[in-house]
Amino acid sequence: MKLTTDLSGLWANVERMGKFEANFNLQEDHSPDFELDKDLSSTAGLDIQLEDLELENGVLSVKGRQVLLFIPDQGQAIDEVLGGIKEGRKFHVADCKTLNSMRQKNRFNRYKATYNTSGLFKVYGVSYETGDSVEGEAELRVCKNCLSYLNYKGYRHGKGLPKKQIYNEYDISEFLSEYSTLFSSMPDRSQVVDKGGYSDDWAEVSTNYRATVNFCCEQCGVDLNSNKRLLHTHHISGNKRENHPDNLKALCIDCHRKQPHHDYMRVTHENMLFLNGLRREQGLFNISNWNQARNVADKAVDGLLRFYEKSGYPLPEINFIIKNNEQSTFQLEVAWPSLKKGIAISAEDIKAGQLYGWNVLSVGEALSEMNQ
Structure with missing residues (x-):
């Protein structure tokens, strides 16, 4: 039987609501970019060659992704490194004099690249006590020469306690966020940061709170009603489940990444141009x-x-x-x-x-x- 029902009204409503196209694919993504991001996001990292390393931005990158370089081989210190007794070999974030020296000595092939934000690195070595091969995950520290090269938080001119504090409080997530505008291929926040920790009603809480301040940044004052996605709700204490208004602060994505107690937060150069354009227009x-x-x-x-x-x-x-x-x-x-x-x-x-x-x-x- 041929149907003669007029569905034009239904389709008109569909058009008004906006089209939705399902992207349903049961095949695992094996694209080169997927494999690259998978390796770089792991604590084991990615083997790289000297020619893979990009230095144009001062900070280190591989195929457009900002990375850290580390040496997994901890030698006979492996037991003490895994036990937290020794700091282990430092990881690098910039084209510092130490890294340059390693290149000149043709010892660069000892390094692996990662942008994992956990602070853990997969390392190995030979136990001094038993002579056995040992491997595991350990916390490594940032190279001080890298901090000096970038003058990170004023490290270059710092002395005594302030300089030591910058070193001790260095946070990988914060660092990657601060230089993310230099890169066009960094992973999205969802690929790097664990989504857990927030309350089930967080999306509603965040929207309601931002509305109470009329979608304006409480730090720089920029009005983001024209682009609300660039306004975040920050947990002042760092506790993602403490949703009392006294613990919340509406911050544009730029001001948010400049606060303590936040995870990796990618800010593109385009976002910064847009924000500063609004700030200028609004007399800020x-x-x-x-x-x-x-x-x-x-x-x-x-x-x-x-x-x-x-x-x-x-x-x-x-x-x-x-x-x-x-x-x-x-x-x-x-x-x-x-x-x-x-x-x-x-x-x-x-x-x-x-x-x-x-x-x-x-x-x-x-x-x-x-x-x-």
Whole structure:
């Protein structure tokens, strides 16, 4: 029997609700990117060759993913490393002098790459007591020369207790978050961070709380009604189940990653451009001192700004926009307009600035210059 029912009204309602296309695939993803991310997210890491390592950004990366490099072989110290008695071999995050020395000595093949945020690394060695091969997972510490190379949190100029505190409180998740704008291929937060810990009604709690502050960041004041996904609800204490309003704070994704007690949080360069564009439009970009400059600047240039302040540079412009013509603009993360000098993240902005007669460096080039 032929059906003659008019379904046009039903389809009109479907169109109004928006189309939904199911992506249902029982096949396991064996794409090269999937395998790469799977290896890099493990505590065992990925074997890499010297030519695989990318150094253009100052921090280390492999195929566009920011990574840590570590040596799994702990030799005869393996028992003490696994027992937490010895720190073990340091892992690297930047193109420091130690890593450069290892390359020159042709000892680079000892390293593995990972972006696992647990702080645990799969290591092995030969027991000094028994002579047996031993393996397991151990906590390793960051290389101090890497912290100095990046001037991480002011480590380069720190002394005594503050310098020791920066080293002792170094957090991998926080570090990867702070430099995530330099990379286009870093994994999403869901691939790195355990989703557990939040209460079952967290989505509703978060939405309701952000609505009470009219979807404005309680740190920098930016109004994010136009893009609510960039406004998060932060647990001040770090306890993800403590949802009392006194423990909650609405923060834009940039301010959120600058807080203690958060997991890995990827912030793209595009997100930062959007946020700072809104901040400028909303009159929130008044910078009169170095602290204010660092508060609104991309975290990837924080160490550079601390260095420039200590070195007596004049206060720079942050997120400086130059109109080349009516259709073309380029943006510098840090700029000294009177000197026509600046730092940019986007390769297109670097090229445009240089063509326009500016001395524009990448973040990696600026870090290299700082360490000369």
